[in-house]
Amino acid sequence: MTESNGFLYPSKWLSKASAGDRVSCELRMRIISGEIESGTILSENKLAADFAVSRSPIREALKILASENIIRLERMGAVVIGLSEKEIEEIYDVRLLIESFVFERIVKIDTNELIKELSKILEMMKVAIKYSDADEFSYQDVLFHETIIRAVNHSYILMIWNNLKPVMESFILLSMRKRFKEKYEDFTRIIKNHELYIEAIRTKDRDLMSKSLHDNFDDVQGKVEDLWISQQMLSKGVVQQND
Amino acid sequence: MTESNGFLYPSKWLSKASAGDRVSCELRMRIISGEIESGTILSENKLAADFAVSRSPIREALKILASENIIRLERMGAVVIGLSEKEIEEIYDVRLLIESFVFERIVKIDTNELIKELSKILEMMKVAIKYSDADEFSYQDVLFHETIIRAVNHSYILMIWNNLKPVMESFILLSMRKRFKEKYEDFTRIIKNHELYIEAIRTKDRDLMSKSLHDNFDDVQGKVEDLWISQQMLSKGVVQQND
DNA sequence: TCTGGTATACTTGTATACAAGTATTATATC
DNA sequence: GATATAATACTTGTATACAAGTATACCAGA
Numbered sequence: 001m002t003e004s005n006g007f008l009y010p011s012k013w014l015s016k017a018s019a020g021d022r023v024s025c026e027l028r029m030r031i032i033s034g035e036i037e038s039g040t041i042l043s044e045n046k047l048a049a050d051f052a053v054s055r056s057p058i059r060e061a062l063k064i065l066a067s068e069n070i071i072r073l074e075r076m077g078a079v080v081i082g083l084s085e086k087e088i089e090e091i092y093d094v095r096l097l098i099e100s101f102v103f104e105r106i107v108k109i110d111t112n113e114l115i116k117e118l119s120k121i122l123e124m125m126k127v128a129i130k131y132s133d134a135d136e137f138s139y140q141d142v143l144f145h146e147t148i149i150r151a152v153n154h155s156y157i158l159m160i161w162n163n164l165k166p167v168m169e170s171f172i173l174l175s176m177r178k179r180f181k182e183k184y185e186d187f188t189r190i191i192k193n194h195e196l197y198i199e200a201i202r203t204k205d206r207d208l209m210s211k212s213l214h215d216n217f218d219d220v221q222g223k224v225e226d227l228w229i230s231q232q233m234l235s236k237g238v239v240q241q242n243d
Numbered sequence: 244m245t246e247s248n249g250f251l252y253p254s255k256w257l258s259k260a261s262a263g264d265r266v267s268c269e270l271r272m273r274i275i276s277g278e279i280e281s282g283t284i285l286s287e288n289k290l291a292a293d294f295a296v297s298r299s300p301i302r303e304a305l306k307i308l309a310s311e312n313i314i315r316l317e318r319m320g321a322v323v324i325g326l327s328e329k330e331i332e333e334i335y336d337v338r339l340l341i342e343s344f345v346f347e348r349i350v351k352i353d354t355n356e357l358i359k360e361l362s363k364i365l366e367m368m369k370v371a372i373k374y375s376d377a378d379e380f381s382y383q384d385v386l387f388h389e390t391i392i393r394a395v396n397h398s399y400i401l402m403i404w405n406n407l408k409p410v411m412e413s414f415i416l417l418s419m420r421k422r423f424k425e426k427y428e429d430f431t432r433i434i435k436n437h438e439l440y441i442e443a444i445r446t447k448d449r450d451l452m453s454k455s456l457h458d459n460f461d462d463v464q465g466k467v468e469d470l471w472i473s474q475q476m477l478s479k480g481v482v483q484q485n486d
Numbered sequence: 487t488c489t490g491g492t493a494t495a496c497t498t499g500t501a502t503a504c505a506a507g508t509a510t511t512a513t514a515t516c
Numbered sequence: 517g518a519t520a521t522a523a524t525a526c527t528t529g530t531a532t533a534c535a536a537g538t539a540t541a542c543c544a545g546a
Contacts, residue, residue, distance in 0.1 A: 018529060044498080054531040059498090060306070067310060069402045076497050076538070090399040097344055101336070156333040159312045160403055261499060287528080297501040302528090319508070319527050 008033060010135045010173075019053045020060035025166070026051075027061055031070050031082050032170045038082035042071065068167050083171065091171075092217050094164060098149065098157055099213055105152040107204040114151045118144060118198050122191070129187045134180040137187075138173045144194060148201070190216075251276060253378045253416075262296045263303035268409070269294075270304055274313050274325050275413045281325035285314065311410050326414065334414075335460050337407060341392065341400055342456055348395040350447040357394045361387060361441050365434065372430045377423040380430075381416045387437060391444070433459075 005011065008029035014022050027047075030036045047058045062078050065071045069087070071078045081087075106114070121144045128137035142165065149161050179186050193216045200209035248254065251272035257265050270290075273279045290301045305321050308314045312330070315322045324330075349357070364387045371380035385408065392404050422429050436459045443452035 020529085043496085045496085055498095056530055056532090060529095063303070063306065067402075067406070069398050087398060090397055093344070093397070094399045094403065097340060101340055154333055154336070155312050155330060156337045156407070159310075159406060160337065163310070163402060163406060164399070263499085286526085288526085298528095299500055299502090303499095 008035070008174075009170075013135075013139070018057065018060075019051075020057035020064075023047070023051050023053065023057055024061035024064045025170075027065060028068070028070065028166055028170050029173070031065070031080055032167065033174050034082070036080055036082075038080050038084070040080040041077040042080060043077055064166075068163060070167060083167070088171070091164060091167065094160065095145075095168070096213065096217065098160055099145070100210075101157060102149050102152050102154070103201075103206070103209050105154065106148070106201060107206070109152070111151070111201050111204075114147070115198060115202055117147055118194075118201070121147060122194055122198065125194070126191060129191070132180055134177040135173065137180075138169065138176045141172055141176070141190075142169050144197075148197075251278070251417075252413075256378075256382070261300065261303075262294075263300035263307075266290070266294050266296065266300055267304035267307045268413075270308060271311070271313065271409055271413050272416070274308070274323055275410065276417050277325070279323055279325075281323050281327070283323040284320040285323060286320055307409075311406060313410060326410070331414070334407060334410065337403065338388075338411070339456065339460065341403055342388070343453075344400060345392050345395050345397070346444075346449070346452050348397065349391070349444055350449070352395070354394075354444050354447075357390070358441060358445055360390055361437075361444070364390060365437055365441065368437070369434060372434070375423055377420040378416065380423075381412065381419045384415055384419070384433075385412050387440075391440075 007026055009022075009025040014025060017025070027036070027042075031038075036042075042062070044055050044058050044062065047061075048055045051058070062071065062073060066073045066078070070081050070083065072081055083091075121140050125137055125140045125144070128134075128140060146161065146165065149158060193212050196208060196212035197216070199205075200212055250269055252265075252268040257268060260268070270279070270285075274281075279285075285305070287298050287301050287305065290304075291298045294301070305314065305316065309316045309321065313324050313326065315324055326334075364383050367383045368380055368387070371377075371383060389404065389408065392400060436455050439451060439455035440459070442448075443455055
């Protein structure tokens with residue numbers, strides 16, 4: 001709905017992606033936005049027809065979404081789980097868990113390079129705000145946190161992140177698009193929060209990190225809740241996937 | 244090598260599994276045991292021929308293993324990563340992380356039902372020891388921890404567990420098989436440790452939980468290291484997957 | 487009207503075919 | 517002998533076909 005082609009996921013992020021990836025990204029957005037309601041049963045054949053691809057990429061996409069816990073693969077059809085408030089809280093539990101873990105590792109390593117990189121990303125975020133580019137802002141926001149996580153070089157923490165990332169990304173994307181329209185002033189606070197985060201890493205200050213992390217989450221979570229609910233409301237009139 | 248049919252993964256655990264699952268379970272065991280060495284490049288076609296199935300289930304299996312971080316999907320071929328000591332430590336980092344998180348939730352809920360279930364599993368483990376059934380013991384051991392994790396009803400923590408579980412399972416399986424042969428006396432200590440864990444849950448005693456958790460990990464990790472190394476040694480003479 | 491069985495229209499899992507792309511090898515040219 | 521180019525033997529991603537299983541609907545018979 002945001003893009004002119006009727007797809008929710010930014011098409012430029014899919015330049016080199018396979019059909020399976022495209023489908024998974026788009027389906028994920030539709031599920032998280034509430035366009036496809038929780039409880040809907042998705043059929044491989046129907047999806048294949050809708051997306052004009054064969055069942056192979058559809059199957060791939062469904063497997064991915066199932067591993068992200070937003071659908072549940074059953075004997076007949078895939079049941080949409082979606083993101084209720086409970087799931088959103090749970091995601092932030094996990095983010096808090098892994099980012100806290102990561103911070104404990106970060107305080108033990110040299111962070112000069114990391115800080116430089118984070119500062120660059122922050123600049124990018126500012127530019128994105130300036131030009132009201134919600135998608136770019138979201139991208140950089142996700143990248144910011146991913147960069148921190150990657151810094152500690154922990155493959156299994158990275159594994160968790162990789163599982164969480166797509167859902168996070170979609171969620172943030174939807175949140176930011178909404179806020180760019182309605183709550184532009186939010187972004188100064190978000191930027192300040194990220195600056196605080198960098199500062200926490202620089203000074204290796206646990207308390208500051210904890211504060212900025214919690215603020216960041218509260219910010220996104222609290223504010224986004226009504227976004228999400230409004231999206232749900234919006235989609236109540238939408239046609240069901242299966243008739 | 245353990246089973247007469249030349250497969251490492253217990254065939255009875257695959258009764259209702261698809262070909263893709265079979266392949267992923269068996270490949271995982273071979274990779275973790277070191278039978279397939281780290282660095283090996285796996286070809287879809289070759290694997291399909293080896294396992295006498297088509298490429299479809301092989302692709303599925305490779306996707307699964309890639310999400311578990313034991314192989315890496317590249318443009319041409321899948322590169323085996325395997326489990327070095329670093330990865331094993333990382334896995335236990337994550338287990339420690341999630342089980343600690345879970346415990347914090349557990350102290351807030353009614354644990355009667357959980358404790359009953361855990362006690363049952365413990366009894367099963369004892370029986371498995373009595374009859375020297377390493378596979379059954381491993382199964383119950385994994386189930387023990389999974390039961391605790393499931394008790395808190397946290398879908399995204401469960402998601403992490405689901406990603407970790409197969410690798411854990413394979414690792415524990417190999418470890419226990421070895422120890423049943425060589426270090427039978429270990430098991431009294433493992434049982435005692437699990438009893439301690441139950442006790443920690445019953446009394447909601449953080450310190451006791453932390454102790455038993457760490458002991459359990461040190462136990463498995465420390466003791467298993469040499470298992471794993473010996474497995475690696477063992478596999479040095481093994482024929483490469485690709486010629 | 488209710489029960490039992492059968493036909494049908496779905497479903498998944500697997501095999502196979504094919505297109506497009508990428509290393510590798512061999513050949514031709516200098 | 518060294519280098520550029522072409523042939524080849526791979527690779528992945530996707531489409532399609534088919535078998536086996538399952539829910540649904542429908543119809544026959546009581």
